[in-house]
Amino acid sequence: MSNLLILPILIPLFAGIFLIFIKNVNFQRWLSVISSVATIIASVALVQTVRNKGVQTLDVSSWEAPFGITLVSDMFSALLVLTTSVIALACLIYSFHSIGKEREKFYYYSVFQFLIVGVNGAFTTGDIFNLFVFFEVMLMSSYVLLVLGGTKIQLRESIKYILVNVISSALFVITVAYLYSVVGTLNMAHISERIQLAGQPGILTVIAVMFLIVFGLKGAIFPLYFWLPGSYYAPPAPVMALFGALLTKVGVYSITRTFTLFFYHDQGFTHQLISVLAMLTIIVGVIGAIAYWDVKKIIIYNIIVAVGVILFGISVMTPDSLTGSVFYLIHDMLIKAALFLLVGIVIRITGTSNLKQVSGLIKNYPGVAWTFFIAAIALAGVPPLSGFVGKLLIIRGGFEQGQFIGAAIVLMSSLLVLFSVMKIFINGFWGTPRSYEGEAGVPVKWLLLSPALLVGLSVLYGLGSEAIYPYITQASETLVNPAIYIDAVLKE
Amino acid sequence: MKTNDVILQTVTKITLFIIILFSIHLFFAGHYYPGGGFIGGLMTSGAIVLLLLAYDMKTVANILPIDYKYMIGVGLLFSVGTGAGALLFDAPFLTHAHSHVLLPLLGDTALHTAVLFDTGVYLVVIGVTMTIIQTIGEDE
Numbered sequence: 001m002s003n004l005l006i007l008p009i010l011i012p013l014f015a016g017i018f019l020i021f022i023k024n025v026n027f028q029r030w031l032s033v034i035s036s037v038a039t040i041i042a043s044v045a046l047v048q049t050v051r052n053k054g055v056q057t058l059d060v061s062s063w064e065a066p067f068g069i070t071l072v073s074d075m076f077s078a079l080l081v082l083t084t085s086v087i088a089l090a091c092l093i094y095s096f097h098s099i100g101k102e103r104e105k106f107y108y109y110s111v112f113q114f115l116i117v118g119v120n121g122a123f124t125t126g127d128i129f130n131l132f133v134f135f136e137v138m139l140m141s142s143y144v145l146l147v148l149g150g151t152k153i154q155l156r157e158s159i160k161y162i163l164v165n166v167i168s169s170a171l172f173v174i175t176v177a178y179l180y181s182v183v184g185t186l187n188m189a190h191i192s193e194r195i196q197l198a199g200q201p202g203i204l205t206v207i208a209v210m211f212l213i214v215f216g217l218k219g220a221i222f223p224l225y226f227w228l229p230g231s232y233y234a235p236p237a238p239v240m241a242l243f244g245a246l247l248t249k250v251g252v253y254s255i256t257r258t259f260t261l262f263f264y265h266d267q268g269f270t271h272q273l274i275s276v277l278a279m280l281t282i283i284v285g286v287i288g289a290i291a292y293w294d295v296k297k298i299i300i301y302n303i304i305v306a307v308g309v310i311l312f313g314i315s316v317m318t319p320d321s322l323t324g325s326v327f328y329l330i331h332d333m334l335i336k337a338a339l340f341l342l343v344g345i346v347i348r349i350t351g352t353s354n355l356k357q358v359s360g361l362i363k364n365y366p367g368v369a370w371t372f373f374i375a376a377i378a379l380a381g382v383p384p385l386s387g388f389v390g391k392l393l394i395i396r397g398g399f400e401q402g403q404f405i406g407a408a409i410v411l412m413s414s415l416l417v418l419f420s421v422m423k424i425f426i427n428g429f430w431g432t433p434r435s436y437e438g439e440a441g442v443p444v445k446w447l448l449l450s451p452a453l454l455v456g457l458s459v460l461y462g463l464g465s466e467a468i469y470p471y472i473t474q475a476s477e478t479l480v481n482p483a484i485y486i487d488a489v490l491k492e
Numbered sequence: 493m494k495t496n497d498v499i500l501q502t503v504t505k506i507t508l509f510i511i512i513l514f515s516i517h518l519f520f521a522g523h524y525y526p527g528g529g530f531i532g533g534l535m536t537s538g539a540i541v542l543l544l545l546a547y548d549m550k551t552v553a554n555i556l557p558i559d560y561k562y563m564i565g566v567g568l569l570f571s572v573g574t575g576a577g578a579l580l581f582d583a584p585f586l587t588h589a590h591s592h593v594l595l596p597l598l599g600d601t602a603l604h605t606a607v608l609f610d611t612g613v614y615l616v617v618i619g620v621t622m623t624i625i626q627t628i629g630e631d632e
Contacts, residue, residue: 006585013572020565061578061586 004049005056005073007042008081008120011035016113025104029096032109036089043082050078051471055478055488065489066187072126072489075475076326080123080253083330086457087245087337088116090450094341095238097446098348103149115141115242122250126489129186131254132172139165142247145239157234164227168217175210189489192261192482200265208263208270212255219251221311222280225304232300237344244303245337249329252307256314260479267317275315279406281308282413289420293355295343298420302379305413306332312406313394321397323476328390331461335379338454342372345447346428350436355424360433367448369429375455376425378462380418386462504546511539519614529610533617540622549629560626563619571612574605
């Protein structure tokens, strides 16, 4: 069926609409789970179709590209859509026992589904303005999820978050306007073709840097990351996991897409710039990760490190490093969601996020402790686990291109990332057990279900890298050779 | 002291129908002339806001017993449903169909499924505007 690639957008959209009408919380939960499972099934089917038949395109409303909006699913976006759907299901199940009735009654699940619509749409679209629209769908849902509940800290941080994102969205529109006035089209494949014909003169490099600023604001690269630590600190754990796993990654995906599809003709300046910014991003993230004694802050700064690592892989632009970046991106989405959910459990049990007031959790909660341990070493990239292959390929690509400083920074960052998460493990889980107020009422088993699922998937992802590797190389093939993408869309 | 706003209320009663007629005209003219679901919806909610200004919230809720939050949902269902209807015919999402139909009173009429989509937009715009205004208005 030609409409297969729109199903991961359409199913959550319908679910979100129906959830507006439903008052009964139990019914809401069931409907959300059904929709999430259906989305996963549809995206698995999509990945298989792309694997067998190559890049899938859909000309929405039967207008041929480049005149209508085209949705494009290459392996890169199909894999990201699948990962998003899996993370959505995990966060959804986690929400049942942690988000609380008062939030659930006020359209929590509905907005949740709309967020998934935005993220899946941003991954799938083949039109630059449509990408903007899906960004807005995603951001508006994230505003609501951030502020829902209305505690003081949430109100304060959502003001900052909305302010930053409104400015970056305005900048996005301005950038698209510049691009449109230069190339005269909005279809991504067509833009790429026109840029190739023009040979990327100076004005297009300026637009490329503007895109980098816009997506850098969304994806939190240095020096545009300043809003992220505060904003991600405010919402409850499942929302934090959704944000940490999905939102910044959409920015990273957009940078990858634009700089491999549009602006790859004059790499000397733009890719050098990305490379330097990526290194600085890693350094800033690592400094933050080792500086804090707050479990949430440590994981939040680890997001910034990962964004830097992925972008460094993109900036190197060899087949190896791009494959590594795709590999690392998917791993990082899974593991960040798992870590945020685990940190959420720790905070639920202890009632604090201050590491100095927590110790000895492994005595009473061995399941949480060992899941956290596996997630932590997977994050750092210890060999049998999922973080290893991606980082290995990125570093190899870096050395091949003579980018020794960058590759060394990526290597060093692994060590410090490991230090930062082991700090949580050693101080929080080892030591003398304490008792905490209200820990008896926490449904740890239920809450542990989704992070355990994600960590299990990430372990499988690491152990089965041999089996997954063909999919990932197919994903990076389109990035290395944009002609595949253009031919599929414009059908030449 | 209660102010007497009989002039305002009388004028409202008369202008309300003109505004609503104009908004419906804008809505249906959208395909061939400037207008469409968005401006039509805004104009209709403008009429309801005028009603809210002339009377109080309770009276308006009695006249129009509508939960505007559901109206948003219904509108979205109209729009997305029209788009998804194309899936049943194995056409790409949002593919529209149109034809000329001989209706008993109106004669030869051009019908287009884009009108259904626009109806959705119209309802969502009214729903959103009225939800915003009523929520702020009710807030103490």
